[in-house]
Amino acid sequence: MSRNKSIIMLSAGHACVDIYQGAVASLVPFFVAERAYSYAAVSGIVLAASLLSSVAQPLFGLLTDRWAMPWLLPVSTILGGLGIALSGLSGSYALTLTFVAVSGVGVAAYHPESARVARLVSEGSHSAMSWFSLGGNLGFSAAPLMVTAVVASGGLRLSPLLVVPALAGSVLCLPVLRALAKRAQGGSGTTVAVGTDDKVSFVKLSLAVVCRSIVFVGLSTFISLYAQQRSGGSTAAGTLALFLLYLGGAVGSVLGGSLANRWDRVVVSRWAYLLTVVAVAGIVFIPGPAIFVFVALASAGLYVPFSLQVTLGQDYLPSRVGTASGITLGLTVSIGGLASPVIGSVADATSLRIALTPLIVMPVLSWLLFRTLPEPAVPKPVTARPTGDDTDAELSPASDHR
Numbered sequence: 491m492s493r494n495k496s497i498i499m500l501s502a503g504h505a506c507v508d509i510y511q512g513a514v515a516s517l518v519p520f521f522v523a524e525r526a527y528s529y530a531a532v533s534g535i536v537l538a539a540s541l542l543s544s545v546a547q548p549l550f551g552l553l554t555d556r557w558a559m560p561w562l563l564p565v566s567t568i569l570g571g572l573g574i575a576l577s578g579l580s581g582s583y584a585l586t587l588t589f590v591a592v593s594g595v596g597v598a599a600y601h602p603e604s605a606r607v608a609r610l611v612s613e614g615s616h617s618a619m620s621w622f623s624l625g626g627n628l629g630f631s632a633a634p635l636m637v638t639a640v641v642a643s644g645g646l647r648l649s650p651l652l653v654v655p656a657l658a659g660s661v662l663c664l665p666v667l668r669a670l671a672k673r674a675q676g677g678s679g680t681t682v683a684v685g686t687d688d689k690v691s692f693v694k695l696s697l698a699v700v701c702r703s704i705v706f707v708g709l710s711t712f713i714s715l716y717a718q719q720r721s722g723g724s725t726a727a728g729t730l731a732l733f734l735l736y737l738g739g740a741v742g743s744v745l746g747g748s749l750a751n752r753w754d755r756v757v758v759s760r761w762a763y764l765l766t767v768v769a770v771a772g773i774v775f776i777p778g779p780a781i782f783v784f785v786a787l788a789s790a791g792l793y794v795p796f797s798l799q800v801t802l803g804q805d806y807l808p809s810r811v812g813t814a815s816g817i818t819l820g821l822t823v824s825i826g827g828l829a830s831p832v833i834g835s836v837a838d839a840t841s842l843r844i845a846l847t848p849l850i851v852m853p854v855l856s857w858l859l860f861r862t863l864p865e866p867a868v869p870k871p872v873t874a875r876p877t878g879d880d881t882d883a884e885l886s887p888a889s890d891h892r
Contacts, residue, residue: 496611496666497618500604501625503567506659507600508626510570510593512633512736513652514539515710517577519728520641522715525581529712529842533834536711538587539594540828546598551816554603560667562603564660569596571656578641578649604663605815609804610670620747623797627743629655631736634714638729691863692806696817698859699799701852702763703826705770706792708849709735711830713773713785716842720781731785738789739796746794754865755802759795763860766791766853774846791853805866 518532527535553559573593577586605622612618640651710732717731718724742762749758769791772784803818804811837845 493611493618496669497608497621499662499666500608500611501622503563503659503662504604504622504625505629505632506655506662507567507570507597507604508629509633509636509655510574510629510652511539511597511626512630512710513574513637514590514593515714516634516637516732517574517641517646517649518711519714519718519725520578520637520646521586524646525583527583529715529834529837530831531583531834533711533830535587535590536707536830537828538591539597540707540826540830541594542591543594543598546595547601547816548813549816550599551602551810551813554606554812554816555810559603560607560670562599563607563663563667566596566599566603567656567659567663569593570600571653571659572596575650575653575656578646602812602816605800605804606812607666607670609811609815611666619801620743620750620797623800624743627736627739627793627796630710630739631733633736634729634732642725687809688806688864688866691866692803692814692817694859694863695799695802695806698759698763698856698863699818700826701856701859702766702792702795702799704829705766705788705826705849705852707826707830708833708846709770709773709785709788712833712837712842712846716773716846717781717785719842720777731782734782734785735789738786739793742790742793743797745790746796746798749794750798755795755798756860756863756865759798760857760860762791762794763853763857765794767850767857770850770853774843774850795856802863802866 514536518535521527521532521535550562554562570593573589573591573596577589577593580586580589605619608619608622612622636652636655640648713735714728714732718728721727746758746762766788769784769788773781773788776784800815800818803814807814833845
């Protein structure tokens with residue numbers, strides 16, 4: 491199987507998984523409407539999806555650095571979909587939290603291993619990684635449309651239908667895993683050369699991604715409700731705002747990979763965060779339909795650095811690709827959910843506008859952190875030569891170290 495075809499299939503599988511990250515925020519208005527949950531209560535649901543994921547991401551990253559676990563891709567995809575599918579069946583708040591948390595664990599298990607496999611397939615190319623990330627962003631953008639199409643027509647009782655993308659995603663990854671295993675058995679695998687770990691830069695990068703995550707999760711949780719308020723209670727306005735927030739990410743990921751071919755990834759990320767500062771301020775303070783323009787700009791600004799941060803993390807920690815992927819692609823993304831209950835509590839006590847205002851500061855902090863980061867050298871691909879009866883060499887973390 492060619493590299494391009496493998497990346498496309500991995501990207502499509504990534505879309506099927508990240509639908510379930512976007513589905514949590516997409517279900518928020520329906521939980522409010524059908525179950526009369528408060529802002530703090532729906533923030534708790536977002537937290538449930540994020541908390542276990544935040545803890546599990548680096549653990550799965552450590553595991554994938556030690557052992558090959560390609561089976562995690564189909565299994566975790568099914569788990570992510572099953573949790574969301576069951577979340578609408580019970581009126582119990584505790585059960586809803588449990589099912590959403592199960593979905594979060596599935597998403598957490600998926601990302602480190604899938605990013606490691608994508609790095610093998612792409613041979614370390616950050617442009618190829620941007621296409622892999624594009625799949626996740628498309629999944630996010632499709633989530634509000636899918637959830638609205640299913641739940642708006644028949645209520646939360648139809649949530650089991652939301653498992654369909656998980657079934658598709660679990661099948662899509664199988665040909666890629668078989669092709670990698672076959673190449674490894676023939677000794678024709680390709681991997682990425684290892685450089686020296688730069689732990690200081692990796693920590694700074696992780697902090698920058700945490701700040702980005704707080705902005706993105708905060709907006710994805712409340713932008714639908716905020717747009718409804720700004721548009722006279724229109725449900726369509728809320729769905730459109732959330733769709734634009736996710737769809738702009740698809741554009742931003744591809745744009746980020748293209749810009750990084752001309753300028754350093756660090757430089758591109760700095761400019762993106764400056765754009766995000768202006769866009770988030772516009773969302774909060776500029777009245778009228780202009781909110782949709784600023785949502786789209788904020789989405790692009792937040793996602794231009796997204797795939798670049800994944801490859802930067804892998805290049806800062808080339809000897810721990812799984813751990814780096816688990817943190818930059820997973821932990822620091824999901825940890826933004828920890829801020830959601832705070833935002834929700836402030837919104838209950840004051841207003842959504844006041845609660846969202848501090849989000850303007852977060853991309854400023856990311857920009858400041860990126861000003862201190864160096865551009866790492868991109869590792870060159872080398873040929874892997876499995877020895878003995880190590881027939882799974884290309885799927886093993888050790889192959890990343892040759």
